[in-house]
Amino acid sequence: MDAEERYRLVARNTAEVVTEEELRELLDADPTIYIGYAPTGEMHIGHFTTIRKLADFLQAGLDVKVLVADLHAHLDDEKSPFSLLDARSAYYRAAIEGMVEAAGADPEQIEFVQGREFELTSEYALDLLRMAADTTVSRVTRAGSEVVRQSENPKLGGLVYPLLQSLDVAALDADIAYGGIDQRGIYMLSREVLPEHGYDAPVCLFAPLLSGLSGGKMSASEAGSGVNVTDPSERVHEKITDAYCPQGEVENNGVLEYLRYLVFPILDERDEPFVIERPEEYGGDVTYWSYDDLEADFVAEDLHPQDLKATAASYIDEAITPIRERFADRPALLREAYPETYA
RNA sequence: CCGCGCUUAGCUCAGCCCGGCAGAGCAGCCGACUGUAGAUCGGCUUGUCCCCCGUUCAAAUCGGGGAGUGCGGACCA
Numbered sequence: 016m017d018a019e020e021r022y023r024l025v026a027r028n029t030a031e032v033v034t035e036e037e038l039r040e041l042l043d044a045d046p047t048i049y050i051g052y053a054p055t056g057e058m059h060i061g062h063f064t065t066i067r068k069l070a071d072f073l074q075a076g077l078d079v080k081v082l083v084a085d086l087h088a089h090l091d092d093e094k095s096p097f098s099l100l101d102a103r104s105a106y107y108r109a110a111i112e113g114m115v116e117a118a119g120a121d122p123e124q125i126e127f128v129q130g131r132e133f134e135l136t137s138e139y140a141l142d143l144l145r146m147a148a149d150t151t152v153s154r155v156t157r158a159g160s161e162v163v164r165q166s167e168n169p170k171l172g173g174l175v176y177p178l179l180q181s182l183d184v185a186a187l188d189a190d191i192a193y194g195g196i197d198q199r200g201i202y203m204l205s206r207e208v209l210p211e212h213g214y215d216a217p218v219c220l221f222a223p224l225l226s227g228l229s230g231g232k233m234s235a236s237e238a239g240s241g242v243n244v245t246d247p248s249e250r251v252h253e254k255i256t257d258a259y260c261p262q263g264e265v266e267n268n269g270v271l272e273y274l275r276y277l278v279f280p281i282l283d284e285r286d287e288p289f290v291i292e293r294p295e296e297y298g299g300d301v302t303y304w305s306y307d308d309l310e311a312d313f314v315a316e317d318l319h320p321q322d323l324k325a326t327a328a329s330y331i332d333e334a335i336t337p338i339r340e341r342f343a344d345r346p347a348l349l350r351e352a353y354p355e356t357y358a
Numbered sequence: 359c360c361g362c363g364c365u366u367a368g369c370u371c372a373g374c375c376c377g378g379c380a381g382a383g384c385a386g387c388c389g390a391c392u393g394u395a396g397a398u399c400g401g402c403u404u405g406u407c408c409c410c411c412g413u414u415c416a417a418a419u420c421g422g423g424g425a426g427u428g429c430g431g432a433c434c435a
Contacts (some may be wrong), residue, residue, distance in 0.1 A: 231398065237385090262397050270395090297393080321394040321396065 017120040018042060024075045028068065028276055030223040033206075034270060035283070037218045046190035048072050048220070051183060052084035055094040057353065058110045059241040061233055063118075064276040065195060065222045066111055070284070072193075079125045080187055083107050086130040088173035092164040092350070099352065104353035105128055110244055113338035119284045133186050134179065142185075146178045158204035170274070173314035176336070181205035185214035192217040195224050209302040217229065226269040227274065230259035233269070238267035240355070242273075242331060245339045245349065255328035260320040265310060270320075270327050279306040279328045291318070291326045 016024075032038050032299045050065060052058075064334050088095040114124040133139060155177045156169075163173040170230050172339050180201050184192050192202045199221055200312040206216040207293060227233035227240035234240045242254050260270050274289070289303040297319060312318040340351055350357040 228395090258392070258395060261397095262394080319393065324394055 016077065020325075021075045024071045025077070025220070026073065027232070028222075028280070029220055030200070031221045033202075033219040034222075035312065038220070041096055041190050041218055045076060045078060046218075047080060047188055048191040048193050049080040049184070049187050049189035050081060050193040051084040051180065052101065052107055052108040053084045053087040053091065053094070054352075055088045055091070057243045057245070057356075058107065058114075059103070059193070059233070059243045060243060060273055060277060060331070060335075061225045062110075063114050063244055064357055065193075065282055066114040067118040068119040068193075068222065068276055069125065070280075073120050073124050077191075081111060081125055081126060082128050082130065082183060082187065083111075083178075084130045084183070086134055086177060088175050089298055090171060091162075092170055092180065094164065099354075102348075102351040103353075106321060106348045108288075109348055110338060114244065118281060119339040125300075128187060130183075134183070138163065138184055139182060142182055142212060143175070143178055146182065146212060147175065149211070150178060150204075150208060154204065158200045161200055168186060171211075177179040177204050178208075178296055179203045184217045185212075189217060190215070191220055193220045194222065196221040197224055207218070223276070224273075225272045226267045228254055228258035228269040230267050230299060231271055241269075242335070243249065244335050245342050246335070251332040252328040254259040255324050258324065260324060262288050262320055263316045265314060270324060271310060271313065272277070273331055274309065274327055275306045282330075289326070289330065293322045293324055297322060 018039070022039055024349070026032050026035075026038065029262050032208045040058065043324070052062065068078050069177070080112065085095075085100045085104045088103065089097050089100060108127055111127075115122045115125060146299065152174060155174045158177040159173060163169075177200075177300055180198075181204055182206050183189075184202075185317050192198075194202070199219070204221045206219070212214050225233055225241070227237065228235065228242070239254055241258060242251055255270060258270050265271055279289065289309065291303070293300055298317070301312070301318070303312075309318065313323065346357075
């Protein structure tokens with residue numbers, strides 16, 4: 016694979032690369048890229064799109080590490096109670112492996128790391144304290160403002176969080192920090208603070224955040240705002256049917272985004288088209304080989320939301336089916352991670 | 359250790375002073391209008407009023423005790 020193709024693969028469907036020059040330079044060698052997930056709520060399509068991209072990274076020959084950031088999950092306003100960290104970490108790992116596989120890549124090629132495996136060493140603790148000594152409260156508050164839960168009486172844990180994450184980059188020997196664009200503030204802090212402590216500043220790659228299905232941002236606290244990766248078929252169809260989807264509009268259109276960032280890349284990998292079955296009355300069946308063509312028709316209002324939704328729901332459902340099946344065998348994983356929901 | 363505030367619907371809160379059928383906004387649900395959803399309009403649901411004891415014909419409301427949470431003060435040899 017030539018350098019240009021490699022770069023295209025790594026950078027496609029991203030929101031931002033910091034910086035493009037640095038990334039091109041890194042790709043001359045075999046860099047390590049990492050992404051961290053704090054095991055808090057159930058995993059959804061948004062997570063899936065970021066994990067789908069891991070297939071791109073593997074194909075481009077990068078070393079891929081996935082951090083299951085258990086301590087982060089507790090540190091951020093105790094989103095996960097300490098007693099559930101292990102159960103949720105196990106669930107996240109299984110779900111992530113399922114998504115990697117569903118994206119057509121091999122989970123064996125990914126190195127999984129859990130936060131507590133390395134974040135409690137004395138070297139790590141010393142670095143962390145030294146960073147805490149020379150970083151202001153307002154600096155870390157700003158860094159974490161899009162990630163850490165905001166409240167009138169913020170906990171100290173939320174302030175330490177960005178420092179911890181910065182140090183993770185160094186401790187995991189990652190050349191590239193990958194994550195949603197909401198992580199930008201934290202990794203910009205990393206680029207600033209790591210060199211002052213003797214480590215390299217990471218190159219950053221950010222994934223776009225998907226719109227919620229009710230318009231606006233996707234919200235973890237709003238049940239219908241996103242499809243979970245273990246949702247039953249009926250629920251997927253229900254959520255997509257109920258989704259905000261104005262005719263001809265691309266802005267804030269979660270359905271289109273699901274197709275763009277998840278369904279089409281998977282179809283592309285398998286060399287299969289997206290086929291919409293439609294009554295003759297509304298124009299008959301249509302076949303799309305690329306997202307761009309579909310979007311063009313939608314914008315031109317040659318493709319009606321109702322026809323789009325019906326088909327999209329089936330393809331999305333199909334995309335998560337392998338994950339759902341993986342959990343069908345092991346119901347305890349979900350039940351123990353979310354006893355309130357699955358008890 | 360001491361003082362003060364807060365705790366009421368899924369969420370944000372009003373009601374408490376001065377006891378008399380537990381409320382509002384948002385969210386949610388159902389219809390109407392749309393070849394989807396949203397918006398709009400019409401309708402509807404929701405409660406351990408933090409807990410215990412007491413006063414009273416009657417307590418979210420008054421008195422006592424306690425819990426949780428937050429803020430402030432004090433201590434600083």
